[in-house]
Amino acid sequence: MIESVPTSRGIQGYSYTSVTLKKIATVIPAKLQRQNYFFWKLLFEQIFSRYKLMGIVDGSEPCPAQFLTDKEGNDLTDQINPAFEIWHDKDQAMLTWMRSTCSEHVLPFTAGLASSRELWLNLEKRFQVVGVSSEYRRNLAAAALATTDICDAHPDLLASGDLRLVPQVFQKYGKWQAFAGPVVTLKVFEDNTLVIELLSTKGEGRVLVVDGGGSMRRAVTGGMLARSAEIMGWAGIVINGCVRDVDEINECEIGLRALATCPVRPIKNDSGSGQKHVPVSIGGVLIHEGEWLYADGDGILVSSSELSI
Known part of the structure; x- marks a missing residue:
């Protein structure tokens, strides 16, 4: 189990908290290299869609505000927004999953990236190959x-x-x-x-x-x-x-x-x-x-x- 993800927080249908690094390793059959990026991406898209996480990497589910606000809209810096915590836990789990499948040649490209979307976009920028038309x-x-x-x-x-x-x-x-x-x-x-x-x-x-x-x-x-x-x-x-x-x-x-x-x-x-x-x-x-x-x-x-x- 990815320890940073609290197992009490699930989502409707499949729960991302049930995904272990061992499970990810069985689903992704080879470490990410430049030459297999497209297949790697397809597999992760399937995983993210199944666990309703795709919006985090495609930007359609942006990060909620970190703090709750008062009636005037001011941040209550001593009160963390529960929605932010849930989103952040998912994001960090996804970041861990993707990094765990990167080869030693790709890992340097993940350095300093703090979110799963940053990593997703960086890999796409470096390795993306355009497919053919219908x-x-x-x-x-x-x-x-x-x-x-x-x-x-x-x-x-x-x-x-x-x-x-x-x-x-x-x-x-x-x-x-x-x-x-x-x-x-x-x-x-x-x-x-x-x-x-x-x-x-x-x-x-x-x-x-x-x-x-x-x-x-x-x-x-x-x-x-x-x-x-x-x-x-x-x-x-x-x-x-x-x-x-x-x-x-x-x-x-x-x-x-x-x-x-x-x-x-x-x-x-x-x-x-x-x-x-x-x-x-x-x-x-x-x-x-x-x-x-x-x-x-x-x-x-x-x-x-x-x-x-």
Whole structure:
């Protein structure tokens, strides 16, 4: 328990006083670095909204006056305003939560900041990345080629192996049935630290292909990561593993393929166990960084180069 927060003061619904630093550490899967700021922010927005604290950092719930006043409006400096005490306790709890999730490289940017809003705005000023528009995402989906047309137009590439069919073992999630783009590869096992790192950066219409070792024991992507991928402009995600928060994922304007769902969260490894930008094998099909992936309701194709029909 955060000792500075008196447990007798709760709020309607969820009580912020029940939040411990240990609980925050389980919700925020990686220490804040420059490259994962966007995902970190989304997670804290979810926490603050759940506990009705968002107004403190966005400025819509300003700090009440510190002292009560008399009939003439003069401060009674010996009488602390109870509303101020409650607001201040919440604010300092939030400041502690955020600082507890900062990496050693980010902590210096929190020095001397006395309120959660000051810290929130300072981090946003330093690390904020602008997401893409809804029109951009719609154009990504519209640009995807039909896999049947690709196969009909390029039988020679199918025969040579420059165009490969990925085995039909994936379930479909997300709003977009069809997506396409150059491939970015990851190889992980039940640890999504590197997935967070990449999906927090600009996608630029690319497709993240994650070899999760086919594990059915833990999910490596959930609703918040799908939301991050959507906002940052990733065209799609293909996971040789599991996802969770399916209802949230299905509300995202992105295409996602995974083997199945699993409610168990991934493990957390601050060192980011796994490999980036290496060849991965999905269902026996070798996929290299920079190749092109095309997916729709009929299947998934991987091409050595961008195709036209």
